Amino acid sequence: MINNNKNPQTQNSIIVCHVCQKINYCQNPYNKIKCIRCGSSIHYRKNESIQKTWAYLIAALIFYIPANIYPIMTFSAFGKTNGDTIISGVAAFIRSGLWPLALIVFTASIFVPLAKIFGLMFILCSIKYKWDFFYKERTKLYFIVEFIGKWSMLDVFLISLMTSIVKLGNIAEVNPGPGITYFALVVILTLFAAMSFDPRLIWDNHTNTERNNS
Amino acid sequence: MEEVFLMAILTALTKLDSIAGYKIEIGFYFFLALIIFSTAAVSVITDSEIWERLENL
Numbered sequence: 001m002i003n004n005n006k007n008p009q010t011q012n013s014i015i016v017c018h019v020c021q022k023i024n025y026c027q028n029p030y031n032k033i034k035c036i037r038c039g040s041s042i043h044y045r046k047n048e049s050i051q052k053t054w055a056y057l058i059a060a061l062i063f064y065i066p067a068n069i070y071p072i073m074t075f076s077a078f079g080k081t082n083g084d085t086i087i088s089g090v091a092a093f094i095r096s097g098l099w100p101l102a103l104i105v106f107t108a109s110i111f112v113p114l115a116k117i118f119g120l121m122f123i124l125c126s127i128k129y130k131w132d133f134f135y136k137e138r139t140k141l142y143f144i145v146e147f148i149g150k151w152s153m154l155d156v157f158l159i160s161l162m163t164s165i166v167k168l169g170n171i172a173e174v175n176p177g178p179g180i181t182y183f184a185l186v187v188i189l190t191l192f193a194a195m196s197f198d199p200r201l202i203w204d205n206h207t208n209t210e211r212n213n214s
Numbered sequence: 215m216e217e218v219f220l221m222a223i224l225t226a227l228t229k230l231d232s233i234a235g236y237k238i239e240i241g242f243y244f245f246l247a248l249i250i251f252s253t254a255a256v257s258v259i260t261d262s263e264i265w266e267r268l269e270n271l
Contacts, residue, residue: 020265037269077233101228104221150215157222158229165230172233 015042046198050124056193057117057124063185064113071177073159075166083177086110086155108154109183116152116190119145120197130205138202146194152187156180216249 015024017035024042026033035042071083084092086109093102123138123145131138159180166174223242230236 019261021262022265037265075233096232098228101225104225108221150218151221153215153218154222154225157219158225161222161226162229165226166233168234 013044015044017042043198045200046196049196049198049201050127052196053120053124053193056189056196057120060113060186060189060193061117063182063189064117067179067182067186068110070179070182072155072179072183073162074175074177075172076175077172085179086183105155105158108151112148112152113186113190116145116149116194120190120193123197123202127201127205132205135203135206139199142194142197142199142202149187149191149194152190156184156187216253220246220249 013026015026015033016022017024017038017040019040020035020038022035022037024033024036033042034040068086071085072089074081074083076082086105090102090106090110093099093105119141123142126134126138159174159176162174163176166172223245227236227238
């Protein structure tokens with residue numbers, strides 16, 4: 001759908017509903033508008049999207065440090081207790097010869113959160129400095145970041161399953177460590193960051209460049 | 215998120231193998247089927263089509 005209206009404040013603007021994908025026409029897109037079909041709030045651009053995304057990302061980056069320093073899981077067997085951080089857990093899988101599992105846990109717990117944080121920071125910086133190239137690639141990057149985000153939950157699910165399954169009294173017990181709380185916060189904050197970001201902002205500079213050229 | 219949970223179960227079972235023995239029972243296979251079918255169902259749903267049909271009711 002091509003919108004030829006150059007100034008959304010003076011002419012009818014087209015806004016697509018996020019919920020039902022209905023195309024809505026409105027005079028002033030900066031007002032509070034409801035979708036004519038499903039009644040949900042629609043926005044020309046999400047309010048304070050860049051500020052919110054930066055805030056969530058910085059908070060996630062701060063929590064990422066204790067998530068990797070503190071143990072995510074403590075394993076007690078016959079009175080002996082061992083704490084495992086994310087990295088030591090991956091190393092333990094490698095020592096046991098479980099390479100595929102080590103790769104899965106490494107990807108889900110270390111690579112994905114960092115890729116999300118730095119991927120979104122890259123997109124935000126590109127908007128801030130008005131880069132006039134790689135529009136499609138940056139949009140794809142955003143959707144990749146949004147898609148891979150849920151895989152970070154693997155470690156949180158894994159710890160909750162292990163904690164509930166391994167309850168053998170004095171013989172063996174698995175308990176969640178403080179690291180998993182911080183890690184869960186990192187995952188939630190990066191999910192919020194991806195949700196609060198408006199990918200249409202990537203294309204705003206493209207529209208402005210087009211307008212200046214014409 | 216179901217596929218992530220399934221992966222977590224498989225990882226937990228593999229990790230558990232080094233601690234204790236276990237046997238997979240029928241409930242696991244039903245859970246596996248639930249995850250596969252629910253993921254397939256979600257992948258074929260088109261939200262906009264549902265809304266268009268609701269609008270035309």
